[in-house]
Amino acid sequence: MTIPNTRPFLPYNRPSIGDEEIAEVVATLRSGWLTTGPRVAHFEAAFREYVGAPHAIAVSSCTAGLHLALAAAGIGEGDEVITTPLTFCSTVNVIVHQRARPVLADISPDDYNIDPAQIERKITRRTRAIIPVHYGGQPCRMDAILDIARRHGLLVIEDAAHAHGALYRGRKVGTLGDVTVFSFYATKNMTTGEGGMVTVHNAALAERIRLLSNHGMDYNAQRRYEAEGSWYYEVLAPGYKYNMTDIQAALGLHQLARLEEYTRRRTEIAARYTEAFAGLEQIVTPAVRPEVRHVWHLYAVQVRRNSRRIDRDRVIAALRKQGIGTSVHFIPIHYHPYYREGFGFRRGDYPVCEAVFEGLISLPLYPSMTDAEVERVIEAVRKAVRGS
Numbered sequence: 001m002t003i004p005n006t007r008p009f010l011p012y013n014r015p016s017i018g019d020e021e022i023a024e025v026v027a028t029l030r031s032g033w034l035t036t037g038p039r040v041a042h043f044e045a046a047f048r049e050y051v052g053a054p055h056a057i058a059v060s061s062c063t064a065g066l067h068l069a070l071a072a073a074g075i076g077e078g079d080e081v082i083t084t085p086l087t088f089c090s091t092v093n094v095i096v097h098q099r100a101r102p103v104l105a106d107i108s109p110d111d112y113n114i115d116p117a118q119i120e121r122k123i124t125r126r127t128r129a130i131i132p133v134h135y136g137g138q139p140c141r142m143d144a145i146l147d148i149a150r151r152h153g154l155l156v157i158e159d160a161a162h163a164h165g166a167l168y169r170g171r172k173v174g175t176l177g178d179v180t181v182f183s184f185y186a187t188k189n190m191t192t193g194e195g196g197m198v199t200v201h202n203a204a205l206a207e208r209i210r211l212l213s214n215h216g217m218d219y220n221a222q223r224r225y226e227a228e229g230s231w232y233y234e235v236l237a238p239g240y241k242y243n244m245t246d247i248q249a250a251l252g253l254h255q256l257a258r259l260e261e262y263t264r265r266r267t268e269i270a271a272r273y274t275e276a277f278a279g280l281e282q283i284v285t286p287a288v289r290p291e292v293r294h295v296w297h298l299y300a301v302q303v304r305r306n307s308r309r310i311d312r313d314r315v316i317a318a319l320r321k322q323g324i325g326t327s328v329h330f331i332p333i334h335y336h337p338y339y340r341e342g343f344g345f346r347r348g349d350y351p352v353c354e355a356v357f358e359g360l361i362s363l364p365l366y367p368s369m370t371d372a373e374v375e376r377v378i379e380a381v382r383k384a385v386r387g388s
């Protein structure tokens, strides 16, 4: 007979929404300006300042921002774009949307980020861009990646969906490559429900991304409803409907103001996990490279299959039984039927990614977790790997 678990389920993720956000959303609704307006402009300025990037464009999602970066750069049919197999499908879908070919370069075993040496091996004369993903909130080896890009004339578009506030050699993610795209999806380090931000180094590329984010309508056309504005606009390209609303920006402004506090709490929880799991030989804890500030979007451990055949799937099931939610980031891109069939990827092509994936589990990690909840996860993991 099993004893019913009376403790409440601890979800894998829970967003932190404060009273300020709620009041700001209500004020936005009352203001009569719901779509892209003053709050979006304010949020873009605040984000630009936080990151220290010259240009920031708010968009409807990180996926939209990645797509815009490729489209604005004119990447299309016949081009190749290199990215990692250990990412969310959207990183690769946007390449496919542009009719370009996704090329995968295996990851490094220490930080699960794309391995610069593998990128170098995948470059052909068709390669146009690299999309590094800062896995879990730890920046990629950007010096090496930027050096490869410079030598081969490639664009670097960073998928920073996990890396708000992360640092690489003292420099903020968002100022390193040509374009950086952040996500404000509900589970990310800060949220607008759905949303994204694109930071850009080059002014002309930023202007092109902004144009394409709003139907390709001349930017000044957005002012046409203001008293001094004109009704006139011109469509300069068949753009997309990827703009952010003021309702989203109302959330984002207050989330950004608390991002550092959130990151501190995430870092504290990660440190506690690492300390607690140090003596557990079945658990490989995440390694932090010395030259980065990791912002701990994920706490992804690897379960080593032990002599008692306790593998990842059994640990996930055992945690669920104890009321602990987990997730897996990510199912390798080349395991999905569409990419396998469309681009000829095969199991065995990316051995480091495949070996890491076998044991991967993301544990709950978010600022609103209490110390007691953190200890509960630790205890549950200990039990799960012992098989008790």
Ligand SMILES: *Cc1c(COP(=O)(O)O)cnc(C)c1O
Binding pocket: 060, 061, 062, 063, 064, 087, 088, 090, 091, 133, 159, 161, 162, 182, 183, 184, 185, 195, 196
């Ligand atoms: C969440 C995520 C995305 C997509 O972000 P959206 O804002 O939902 O479009 C892209 N890449 C990675 C690595 C992600 O985790």
